[in-house]
Amino acid sequence: MVAIQPLAKIWLDGQLVDWDRAQVHVLTHALHYGYAVFEGIRCHATSRGPAIFRLDEHLERFLNSAKVYRMKLPYSLEQLRQACVDLVRANGLPAAYLRPLAFSGYGEMGLDPTKAPVQVAVAMWSWGAYLGEAGQEHGVRALVSSWTRVDSRMLPPQAKCAANYANSALAKMEAVAAGYDEAILLNSAGMVAEGPGENIFRVKKDVVSTPPASSGILRGITRDTVIEFLADEHLVFRRNDFTREELFTSDEVFYTGTAAGITPIREVDGRPIGTGDYPITRRLQRRYAAATEGRLPGREGWLTYAT
Ligand SMILES: Cc1ncc(COP(=O)(O)O)c(C=O)c1O
Known part of the structure; x- marks a missing residue:
């Protein structure tokens, strides 16, 4: 487990926002019913700077997870790839863990998630080996x-x-x-x-x-x-x-x-x-x-x- 250290930016619904502004309401649909899909991706330090490992494969899996759950993401793989790259550049860490997340947002409650708006975020933080x-x-x-x-x-x-x-x-x-x-x-x-x-x-x-x-x-x-x-x-x-x-x-x-x-x-x-x-x-x-x-x-x- 890791105590998260705040960074400068998080990508939320199409733009880089300040870390503290990437917030949601307690009535966000996904918080109640678990209707969220996500990815875990690593960016590694290399002699040519930070490099994201198998980014497209992760984003393909992300889009497939959304498809299984009938979640319509308003972003293409190319846009999400750019979001990840922009985020790593904006936060300036040589290595990090990236977390794309798509979830049913605020506005509707009840068990049909397709009525709730979909929100998409990409966050990152510093994370060493998960099992130490x-x-x-x-x-x-x-x-x-x-x-x-x-x-x-x-x-x-x-x-x-x-x-x-x-x-x-x-x-x-x-x-x-x-x-x-x-x-x-x-x-x-x-x-x-x-x-x-x-x-x-x-x-x-x-x-x-x-x-x-x-x-x-x-x-x-x-x-x-x-x-x-x-x-x-x-x-x-x-x-x-x-x-x-x-x-x-x-x-x-x-x-x-x-x-x-x-x-x-x-x-x-x-x-x-x-x-x-x-x-x-x-x-x-x-x-x-x-x-x-x-x-x-x-x-x-x-x-x-x-x-
Ligand atoms: C349940 C589960 N199995 C396996 C894996 C390993 O997958 P990957 O190597 O793509 O990180 C993960 C991590 O995402 C996982 O959550």
């Missing part, structure tokens, strides 16, 4: 949650809707209250799905696997990045379901996410994972750092410079 620098270095301890991940018959997990994160928060709180760092959610078939805000991978005998999209996960952009790296590194990769006990007997397990980066999991439900070395996770972490910092040949196209 120590977690990235030494691994985190994870608890398999008693809460089941929402599935596409309930709340579509592939749309990044605020309402899904009530499910994530229940799992996260349960893990933290039990003395763990993070949760792992199973899907309604009892197979491993993902973390509250991260995808999950396991390594067993040099085969790397992650649950398929059909297991009820958010299709993570870091997940996709890692899948590309596995091909680059000629590692064997499979998209397949696995059980909780297959996590216990893995050689390596790690989370991926924009906020968390690539974070090793050193323990699941009190069982230590592997030998405590994470050779494949480490290789992927190094490649990810190189890609996000503009040092990975052939992957320059993933960066949008905001200089």
Whole structure:
């Protein structure tokens, strides 16, 4: 978690406004019914200045989340891309986390959100590794949650809707209250799905696997990045379901996410994972750092410079 330090500007409904003026009314529809879609994007410090990682893929997912929820955004991908770049320039941080958000605004109440006006914002703040620098270095301890991940018959997990994160928060709180760092959610078939805000991978005998999209996960952009790296590194990769006990007997397990980066999991439900070395996770972490910092040949196209 992070205590937010105010910056100069937030982009709200088409313009950059002063940080303190980016406010809403308590009768904002989304506050009551969770009808908001959002993104989490990182801007990284590079030798050529701040660079936003896979911005278009994030904005495509943002527009798709809105589409699933019949939310009509009055901005195109190009306009949103420009908004993100303008915001990074206006706030002058070398690295930051960006949060595009579209929500049902003030004016109508009741359960048909299509009557409420849609508002769109992009905010940013300074945010280090979500599961901590120590977690990235030494691994985190994870608890398999008693809460089941929402599935596409309930709340579509592939749309990044605020309402899904009530499910994530229940799992996260349960893990933290039990003395763990993070949760792992199973899907309604009892197979491993993902973390509250991260995808999950396991390594067993040099085969790397992650649950398929059909297991009820958010299709993570870091997940996709890692899948590309596995091909680059000629590692064997499979998209397949696995059980909780297959996590216990893995050689390596790690989370991926924009906020968390690539974070090793050193323990699941009190069982230590592997030998405590994470050779494949480490290789992927190094490649990810190189890609996000503009040092990975052939992957320059993933960066949008905001200089
Ligand atoms: C539920 C969930 N799963 C996975 C992820 C990882 O996705 P990404 O790598 O695109 O950040 C996130 C983060 O957005 C998430 O909220």
